[in-house]
Amino acid sequence: MKIISGGVTAARGFMASAAAAEIKYKGRTDMAMIYSEVPCVAAGTFTTNVVKAAPVKWDQEVVYHHPYAQAVVCNSGIANACTGAEGYGYCKETADATAEELNIPADSVLVASTGVIGMQVPIERIKNGVKMMAPVLSGTLKAGTEAAQAIMTTDTVKKEVAVQVEIGGKTVTIGGMCKGSGMIHPNMCTMLSFVTTDASISKEMLQKALSEDVKDTYNMVSVDGDTSTNDTVLLLANGMAENPKITEDGEDFEVFKKALNYINTSLAKKIAGDGEGATALFEVKVVGARTKEDAVTLSKSVVTSSLTKAAIYGHDANWGRILCAMGYSGVQFDPEKVDLYFESRAGKIKIIENGVSTGYSEEEATKILSENEVTAIADVKMGQASATAWGCDLTYDYVKINADYRS
């Protein structure tokens, strides 16, 4: 696997563009378009929130009930959530406008929004944005980067990644972009991720690869425990790599899945590390769990604990909070068997052994916890299963971003 530059335009046949449509922001781009020269099979995973934004409902229709997708239109600023039939109608209008500009069927256009809830999108500006973006679609890496910038909200950095693998003697490229947590006019830690590939693969296997992979990647990210109404991951495959079409399990599928996992893990970690107000990426590995499900529950319980996250911000080896968060997760384990380590670029230290402090050096622990990527590893010694979750520290700025609504 070769890590390469680029994002959604890295794979053959994919183009992108951006526009400053003034949906809500001024003086920056706030709409992005992705387009494939040829129709793609599409897979998607969507928020499990009972309250689903209109674009989520629209995309579920396209992904689940139509054979092909060929374009994605995304806006930042307004989420188009809790907007009723009117909001859903605007998804259709957006798709119609895009279909007309690109000369493709409206039911092959995916839409996505991120921003404030309960507000209708200014549909004329959206349609105007579509008109601006269609003629300037480009397959350059720069165009992909501009799209990645346009979908940012309180994200402090654009998020893209791309890799190449060999499948059946052909070079297959996968690239992606995403936006993470938070809004200038904040509402939701909406996560949107768009991944494109030139792999030749059946729609069924594409969905299978994505559905399996999100469990270990995006679903293991938590910024604040709030699941957005708009969370969406879309994966488009246009077949232009001309590899032998992947239609069943096997070596080719495994190679594809491994590359997809790299893309999704990278994007997930970028989201966690750029959580609202975050100063550090906080990774929690649980090993030695009885089942995978136990490992997932334990690691997510720690990574979402406000007390633990505040301790990470304070560079404090507050292992009691970690053990406590594991304790209330609902998973059965023996606290008096747990070993716990902290690890970062600055080193690795064993903090507790069999549930009791090792008498570690606080100074060394603080040094390790002062890096901007910090890992806690808990061994519960019950079995062979493991899981990794990603989050961030809890800071003054998280509160500031989410409380100072009108400032």
Added chain:
Amino acid sequence: MKIISGGVTAARGFMASAAAAEIKYKGRTDMAMIYSEVPCVAAGTFTTNVVKAAPVKWDQEVVYHHPYAQAVVCNSGIANACTGAEGYGYCKETADATAEELNIPADSVLVASTGVIGMQVPIERIKNGVKMMAPVLSGTLKAGTEAAQAIMTTDTVKKEVAVQVEIGGKTVTIGGMCKGSGMIHPNMCTMLSFVTTDASISKEMLQKALSEDVKDTYNMVSVDGDTSTNDTVLLLANGMAENPKITEDGEDFEVFKKALNYINTSLAKKIAGDGEGATALFEVKVVGARTKEDAVTLSKSVVTSSLTKAAIYGHDANWGRILCAMGYSGVQFDPEKVDLYFESRAGKIKIIENGVSTGYSEEEATKILSENEVTAIADVKMGQASATAWGCDLTYDYVKINADYRS
């Protein structure tokens, strides 16, 4: 029901005292003792965390396996959690020392601790504290207040409440004190609550009353979603009111339960409103739910949402976050049927009707949300069940208290 002054010494035959034992703090009291002139029946509810502090294990033994309790000894500063066999041994030593001073059996002594995890208590100082407190036990309200002050950690106000009811022609008094969330050397939002009554009631009915009531009171409080290793509610009844002994369901039991509910609700709200760094008590009422369980899940999901709590701190009528938190709770409901209100001393306002904004005045909403007690009421129109949860806003100070570990 008559609300009276006082706390744990309000009921006949109960005495209290406090001591500055220098467990961890200096220049303030940090140990409290409660004593009844005669043996009491005792009921208790304890943390569901798999990681249970040593005092929790000790008290479970006393409450579940011994007929009487007569004293409680509590220290703040160190939680005696994750301390292994050594920590449990210190509970026994504390009980032995108390038993000797008060001339009662050691297995009638309850112990409680709150503070930092993973550190052993200085047992000689604890025993010294016991020796200081036993001779100065007093039945005055002042003595109860001093005990309530000694168990405080980052609590900003002492928490006590007392009521009187008539049962079988006799005046029965119930009083209580508690401490809430946070530590100067922070670790856990440990909740400790001690309630005393002179009611004559069987041990079985006392436990029944408490177990039923905690579901609607303490268990509906969330400061940050972290369930402590030390959470403990103890209820002692010494029978000195000489009412006809309550041994079964019936009118007398209902009157007792109603009074107990008032005590526990008051203490639970005091804990929520004094959450670490909080500027407001945030109450969430869900009405019209299909089942009580649904109503509980929905209200607790809203009250623990970091995004919602930050919005309350910002006095922001961010109803999207509330609907979103209900949406990811796991309860099925129709978002397009929900009505939502905000209410406080400053008035009441309908924010959404059938899932869509009412076009309310933002100015009026902000005025209502600027009070220090704020209620959100959500009507999901699915049935008749309701529930109320209590929490607080999420502030800079919460982060400060929990991150600045060594300052």
